[in-house]
Amino acid sequence: MTARLVTGIGELTTWDAERPVLAGAAFVVEDGRIAWWGAAADAPDADERDDVGGAAVIPGFVDSHTHLVFAGDRSAEFEARMAGEPYRAGGIRTTVDATRAAADHELDAGVRRHLSEMHRQGTTTVEIKSGYGLTVHDEERALRIARRHTDETTYLGAHVVPSGSDVAEYVDLVTGPMLDACAPHARWVDVFCEKGAFDADAARAVLRAGIATGLAPRVHANQLGYGPGVQVACEVGAASADHCTYLTDADVDALASSGTVAGLLPGVEFSSRAPYPDARRLVDAGVTVALATDCNPGSSYTSSMPFVVALGVRELRLTPREALWSATAGGAASLRRDDVGHLRVGARADYAVLDAPSAVHLAYRPGVPLVRETVVGGRPVA
Numbered sequence: 001m002t003a004r005l006v007t008g009i010g011e012l013t014t015w016d017a018e019r020p021v022l023a024g025a026a027f028v029v030e031d032g033r034i035a036w037w038g039a040a041a042d043a044p045d046a047d048e049r050d051d052v053g054g055a056a057v058i059p060g061f062v063d064s065h066t067h068l069v070f071a072g073d074r075s076a077e078f079e080a081r082m083a084g085e086p087y088r089a090g091g092i093r094t095t096v097d098a099t100r101a102a103a104d105h106e107l108d109a110g111v112r113r114h115l116s117e118m119h120r121q122g123t124t125t126v127e128i129k130s131g132y133g134l135t136v137h138d139e140e141r142a143l144r145i146a147r148r149h150t151d152e153t154t155y156l157g158a159h160v161v162p163s164g165s166d167v168a169e170y171v172d173l174v175t176g177p178m179l180d181a182c183a184p185h186a187r188w189v190d191v192f193c194e195k196g197a198f199d200a201d202a203a204r205a206v207l208r209a210g211i212a213t214g215l216a217p218r219v220h221a222n223q224l225g226y227g228p229g230v231q232v233a234c235e236v237g238a239a240s241a242d243h244c245t246y247l248t249d250a251d252v253d254a255l256a257s258s259g260t261v262a263g264l265l266p267g268v269e270f271s272s273r274a275p276y277p278d279a280r281r282l283v284d285a286g287v288t289v290a291l292a293t294d295c296n297p298g299s300s301y302t303s304s305m306p307f308v309v310a311l312g313v314r315e316l317r318l319t320p321r322e323a324l325w326s327a328t329a330g331g332a333a334s335l336r337r338d339d340v341g342h343l344r345v346g347a348r349a350d351y352a353v354l355d356a357p358s359a360v361h362l363a364y365r366p367g368v369p370l371v372r373e374t375v376v377g378g379r380p381v382a
């Protein structure tokens with residue numbers, strides 16, 4: 001077992017309760033885990049040394065909400081939207097047609113390409129949803145492909161009602177044969193609870209059927225307007241209610257008093273020129289906030305967690321440290337993981353080395369490629 005000492009760290013973010021951020025730090029990686037961390041002067045001997053020359057080191061980003069299994073491109077729709085047309089949930093159907101028409105190897109290559117982009121930007125854990133198949137065959141295939149790349153796979157058969165289908169009949173499919181085919185490849189079940197997609201009763205039916213087969217729930221909630229999504233998420237004990245753009249005080253109270261994480265996806269508001277969610281209000285109310293990309297070809301085609309962190313600070317009113325926490329430890333909370341999102345002893349050695357002296361630079365220097373190296377389980381991936 002080789003121990004590697006990473007030293008010369010200008011600023012190390014561990015999210016330790018007493019010393020969350022430490023200057024002049026070092027840590028030891030052994031067997032893919034953090035075995036020791038502290039002041040560089042106190043570092044133990046190790047078999048190998050990696051001096052990062054004053055760089056900041058952060059836990060790898062945990063991107064808790066993506067839709068990477070897709071084909072096609074919706075740049076024309078984005079262009080039209082920037083010329084004044086509103087975002088509508090039905091645009092998903094364009095991607096459904098392209099995804100159904102793609103071969104397995106094409107979908108797999110797309111996932112690989114986007115994961116590679118993510119690695120280059122410091123992301124080390126990624127959740128991936130289905131939801132662009134909407135048939136038993138195509139949803140099962142999406143999850144089977146996603147599972148090759150992550151354990152955090154989410155069954156989202158209830159993304160939108162496919163063209164020509166009746167809502168009640170489609171919910172029967174999603175909670176019946178489609179669930180049976182998909183559950184073996186999934187950890188999570190999700191539903192788009194929104195006007196134009198699924199109402200509260202349909203969302204409850206989808207989530208409860210998923211829970212009954214052993215999947216854990218998460219919800220797309222309150223993205224385009226006020227609605228029941230957040231309340232349904234809290235009611236079923238969902239790990240996260242994602243979007244949370246339009247919240248009543250009762251929604252904020254429900255999130256604060258439940259174990260449900262509020263997942264904020266500001267790439268969506270950026271890409272649809274819509275009002276941003278208010279992270280400050282949530283944090284001040286005691287809600288756990290995660291930041292994620294929602295990477296998808298329609299409403300948020302970014303794979304960049306540094307970009308999301310910058311939006312979190314500039315537009316969602318988080319401090320730079322809060323935004324980084326939400327993009328790492330918050331994402332881990334959203335996925336109910338305690339082995340990632342921090343660099344305390346025992347954590348998986350998933351981290352990013354920045355070409356910057358502090359993590360504040362992620363928001364201070366938006367759009368600049370500051371990630372020098374990304375390491376997963378002690379091994380460089382970018």
Ligand SMILES: [Zn+2]
Binds near residue numbers: 066067220294
């Ligand atoms: Zn989404």
